[in-house]
Amino acid sequence: MQVREVMSAKPEFLSADATIRDAAVRMKEKGCGCVPVARNDRLIGMLTDRDITIRAVAEGKGMDEKVGDLVQEKVLYCYQEDDVKDVLKNMKEQKVQRLVVLKGKDDKDFVGMVTVGDIADKCADSDISQSIANCCKHYH
Template sequence: MTRDVRMANPDETAAQAATRMAELDAGILPVSENDRLVGMITDRDIAIRGVAMNRGPDAKVRELMSTEVLYCFDDEDVDDVLRNMSEQQIRRLPVLDRNKRLVGIVSLADLACTGHNAEAGEALSGIAQPGGEHSQTIH
């Protein structure tokens, strides 16, 4: 997992979030308000919920982010995390400790690189199905 995670603020603009993503070479930022994880924003959220819906670069992160934050715990079994990613059709999950503090983000690629290739491939098969509850066009 990636441990050095930068956060976005819900009152930042889409342009500011996109700039931070570019600087980090990342496609996702957790969104934090008052030391609490309140959402996630992806480059795809900015494209689909922002640009495609005629919201300009000054649109607030809170208008574009996903507010349902799915996560895993840092002590969870990798197979359980992969199964959850497949079922929920998501490629990245914030990783929390048992005090619900963000400690990192894990991606499908991270898990594949740890020797869980077959499980990651199976998860990708589930993730790649079109639509699903977490489609960016549903908000």
């Protein structure tokens, strides 16, 4: 099964000039723990609920500071044609539960997000189930 079959459609960007509060509100409204951050319509990074907790709240930053100053600019990604088993292996190695999805190696347009939950919801394969369990072990 390929990533394009399980990924979430291209999520909305949050501007790098948005505030940490804006990001938290967006996450609450969308029921997600991560938002892509863009500057001039170009993906510059991902902001997670954990980033807000660890890199903002725990460090005493105000909720009106810009997400562009907080965002992790190292974007982990996969391609929409990648096999989900390979993606799960990558997630396990990187100790993450979500990746940005790019269109392809030659066309790096941002086309969506894929999470362990997306894969679990749409895959019934027992090998994939084991890969999901292995991917999540480091969170216990």
